[in-house]
Amino acid sequence: MSASAFEYRDHFLKDGEALQHYRPGGYHPVQIDDRLHTRYRIIHKLGHGTYSTAWLALDEQTSTYVAIKVGTADADKREADILSQISAATAAPTSEAASTLPPVLDRFTIDGPNGAHPCLVTVPARCSLRDAKEACGWKVFQLDVARSLAAQLAMAVSLIHSQGFAHGDLHFGNCMLQLPRSLDNLSVEELYAKFGAPELKPVIPSNGKPTSSVPGVPPYVVYPVWLGIPSDKVTLGEAKLLLTDFGVAFRPSEKSRFQSYIPLALRPPEAFFEPATPLSFASDIWSLGCVIFELLGHRSLIDGNFLAPQDDITAQQVHLQGRLPPEWWDKWELRANWFDESGKPLSNERDVWSWDRRVDEWVNGLRPSCGTDLVKDDEKAALLELLRWMLVWRPAERPSADEVLETTWMKKWALPAYAEGRRAWE
Numbered sequence: 001m002s003a004s005a006f007e008y009r010d011h012f013l014k015d016g017e018a019l020q021h022y023r024p025g026g027y028h029p030v031q032i033d034d035r036l037h038t039r040y041r042i043i044h045k046l047g048h049g050t051y052s053t054a055w056l057a058l059d060e061q062t063s064t065y066v067a068i069k070v071g072t073a074d075a076d077k078r079e080a081d082i083l084s085q086i087s088a089a090t091a092a093p094t095s096e097a098a099s100t101l102p103p104v105l106d107r108f109t110i111d112g113p114n115g116a117h118p119c120l121v122t123v124p125a126r127c128s129l130r131d132a133k134e135a136c137g138w139k140v141f142q143l144d145v146a147r148s149l150a151a152q153l154a155m156a157v158s159l160i161h162s163q164g165f166a167h168g169d170l171h172f173g174n175c176m177l178q179l180p181r182s183l184d185n186l187s188v189e190e191l192y193a194k195f196g197a198p199e200l201k202p203v204i205p206s207n208g209k210p211t212s213s214v215p216g217v218p219p220y221v222v223y224p225v226w227l228g229i230p231s232d233k234v235t236l237g238e239a240k241l242l243l244t245d246f247g248v249a250f251r252p253s254e255k256s257r258f259q260s261y262i263p264l265a266l267r268p269p270e271a272f273f274e275p276a277t278p279l280s281f282a283s284d285i286w287s288l289g290c291v292i293f294e295l296l297g298h299r300s301l302i303d304g305n306f307l308a309p310q311d312d313i314t315a316q317q318v319h320l321q322g323r324l325p326p327e328w329w330d331k332w333e334l335r336a337n338w339f340d341e342s343g344k345p346l347s348n349e350r351d352v353w354s355w356d357r358r359v360d361e362w363v364n365g366l367r368p369s370c371g372t373d374l375v376k377d378d379e380k381a382a383l384l385e386l387l388r389w390m391l392v393w394r395p396a397e398r399p400s401a402d403e404v405l406e407t408t409w410m411k412k413w414a415l416p417a418y419a420e421g422r423r424a425w426e
């Protein structure tokens with residue numbers, strides 16, 4: 001019997017991994033209280049992605065909690081290598097940016113019914129920035145918190161780039177908030193009392209008849225634990241970033257990468273208009289600009305869920321940055337649906353969202369109602385100067401991550417907020 005012959009007993013299971021991925025080459029059927037690599041006791045589920053399930057485990061040798069990312073058997077196995085290479089090169093204690101990357105605490109392979117699964121042991125995070133925002137009605141961060149996180153993210157990207165790697169998947173779901181180490185003071189029972197014990201959803205054959213289970217399919221799936229916090233409640237002292245998911249990171253100098261894996265709304269335009277030109281560090285800079293906006297705003301810079309077509313995304317980008325370079329403009333087949341030949345939008349003025357409008361309404365619009373500071377005019381001007389540069393059409397004209405850190409907005413607003421936050425961590 002294959003995994004497709006199974007379903008959850010609870011048909012409305014949200015946040016559960018799709019059962020059909022429990023198949024040869026897919027997920028490993030991890031269960032609560034499993035002991036991995038003889039020392040890691042599985043305590044709870046943290047989440048799942050396309051290529052992994054992630055688990056909270058107790059390291060019985062050190063009595064600390066760790067996160068274990070258990071890859072699918074067909075996952076690219078290089079993530080731990082890449083992280084190890086970057087952290088080996090940044091072991092210098094002076095590298096503040098190194099604390100924004102997950103340490104590789106251990107790595108091993110599990111041989112299971114679905115194949116050999118790479119396992120990466122690292123620190124557990126509190127929640128992603130996306131989940132923190134989802135948990136907040138206003139979908140905002142306090143202004144200083146947003147500034148500090150933006151500085152840390154730019155520092156993390158600068159560090160990765162300095163080691164020759166591009167991240168390739170910079171988005172809100174891969175930016176996490178660090179968890180205070182005080183979690184280690186909790187026993188497993190106390191942790192369950194505080195955050196909830198694992199909720200198990202039985203997996204049953206779709207014909208409903210009891211049958212012996214298939215080794216590659218777990219007898220139950222687990223709801224992920226919520227260790228997180230609503231975005232507006234994050235204090236400056238708690239705003240410690242962890243940039244995760246190096247599953248598609250790459251070294252542009254070693255191997256050309258043409259395909260972008262990043263969600264369309266944050267995907268740089270060269271991925272669409274120049275599919276035969278390799279992506280590079282500048283592609284991360286475009287996405288970083290989008291994430292910085294999203295940190296400050298209650299909405300993403302480019303409006304687009306996974307259903308939004310590429311042309312709709314391109315049209316919004318043109319509303320922001322003006323006419324495309326001529327060779328791209330000519331290549332854009334559906335251009336005439338949105339713009340005349342001169343680049344003038346065909347839609348109503350109220351449907352055209354300029355940089356100014358996006359900052360006034362999407363960054364500042366809700367801030368008075370939820371009692372957080374506004375981005376004032378001098379900061380807005382510096383922020384727009386930075387974002388316009390990061391989202392320049394031609395990749396070669398975008399700033400490097402180091403240049404981003406040298407801009408007025410970073411030096412006058414983001415880095416000072418980060419420095420103030422650091423004092424609260426110590």
Ligand SMILES: Nc1ncnc2c1ncn2[C@@H]1O[C@H](COP(=O)(O)OP(=O)(O)OP(=O)(O)O)[C@@H](O)[C@H]1O
Pocket residue numbers: 046047048049050051052053054067069102122123124125126127128173244245246247
């Ligand atoms: N260190 C961690 N601490 C807490 N949760 C984590 C951690 N690492 C991963 N997760 C959770 O597991 C999920 C999957 O992780 P990740 O995005 O790294 O996996 P992936 O399979 O590479 O996903 P993608 O579909 O983005 O390629 C994350 O969205 C997050 O909820």
